[in-house]
Amino acid sequence: MRVTLQTNSVTLNQSMNVASQEKGINGSSITENKDAVTIGQEARDLFDEQLQLKEVPEEIAQKIASTFENGGKLHYVESEEELAIRAKKQAEFDEAIHHNVGTLIIPHIQTNSKLQDSLEGASQQVRDATFTTISKNFLLRDVGDMTEEQRQAMISLGLEKARYIADNYLEGQQAKDYMDAMTTIAKFGVNGVKDESGKVTYAIEKGPLNSAPDDNVNMGDIIKEAYPDEWEANRAKRLAAIESKDYDALIAAFKEYDNLVKHVFTNQNHLVQDKISDYGEWKKMIENTTIPNHFSNLDKTSLSNFIENIKTANTALSNDFLTNDLKQFQKFLTRDSI
Secondary structure, three states, X not given: OEEEEOOOOEXXXXXXXXXXXXXXXXXXXXXXXXXXXXXXXXXXXXXXXHHHXXXXXXXXXXXXXXXXXOOOOOOOOOOHHHHHHHHHHHHHHHHHOOOOOOOOXXXXXXXXXXXXXXXXXXXXXXXXXXXXXXXXXXXXXXOOOOOHHHHHHHHXXXXXXXXXXXXXXXXXXXXXXXXXXXXXXXXXHHOOEEOOOOEEEOOOOOOOOOOOOOOOOOHHHHHHHHOHHHHHHHHHHHHHHHHHOOHHHHHHHHHHHHHHHHHHHHHOHHHHHHHHHHHHHHHHHHHOOOOOOOOOOOOOOOHHHHHHHHHHHOOOOOHHHHHHHHHHHHHHHHOOOO
C-alpha cells in the first residue's frame, strides 16, 4: 500500500475493495489499486511527510483501513514494532536525501562579490549553512507574529552562526572577508521594515561595480526609472537581436541605448547626481548600523558547546524557533559530503 501526499488531504491508494457504503472498507475483497480512501488532518498528524512517500507494510495498511469503519474516526495507535518500522523508514528516507541549498545572490554587488570570493573552496556544508543563515536569519521575508525585538534577536543569532563558521571552517583573509560580508548583510537585515502582516522589505542598493568609486552609478537603473517605456522598448530590441543573432540590429539597439545615456547626462544630469547622493546616504546608514547583541561570550570550540551556550543565553526567541534553527544549522554542518 502506498501513501501519497496531497495539498489538503492524504490519499491511501490501496488494494482493498469497498464492499458497501454501510460496512465501509472490507479487507476480504481484493483488487489492484482500484479504490482510494481520502482522509483528513488526523491522518496527516499520524503520518509525517516522509512516511507518506514510503511503502507501508500490508499488515499496517489493514489496521489503518479498519479505523474508518466508525464514521471515519481515526483511532489507530502504532505498536512498538510498528514504531520501529516507521523510524527505520524515516532514517532511510533522510539518508537518501541531500539538502543542498541554492547559492543566493546579494543585491549589493560589492558585498555579494566579497561573500562569494570568501567561500571559494569552502565545503558544500559551509556554503549551505551560510546561505541558509542569510535567508532564514538575516533576510527572512516573512517573520509571522515575531516582535521586532525577536526579529533583531534572530539576526543576532545569525551573526553568531557566521562567526562560528569563520572561526572553525575558514582562515586568515578568507575568514575576515567572510565576516565583513556577513556583517554587512546582517546590517541589511537590521534595517528591514516589517508590516502588520509580518512581511519584511529590505532596501538594498546595487551600488557600483567591484573596485569602482561610489560615484560610478548604473545608468541602466536611472534610465529605467526616468524613461520606463523607452527602456523596455530598447530592452526588447536587444533581446530580439540576440535571439535572432542579428548583430547589426544589436549594434543599432546599443547605439540607441547610448543616446539615452547621453541624453540623461546632457539634459537631466541631476538624476545622476541624485543617484550618487542617494547611494552615499544609504551606504553611510549601513556603515553606521549597529547589530543588537543578544548572544555573547559563546564557546565556539565545538558545535555542541556553541549550541548549548546559545540556548542558555537566549531570552527573546521562542524555544520552537531556536530549536528548529539550530537543528538545521547543525544538520548542514555535520552531514556527509556530497
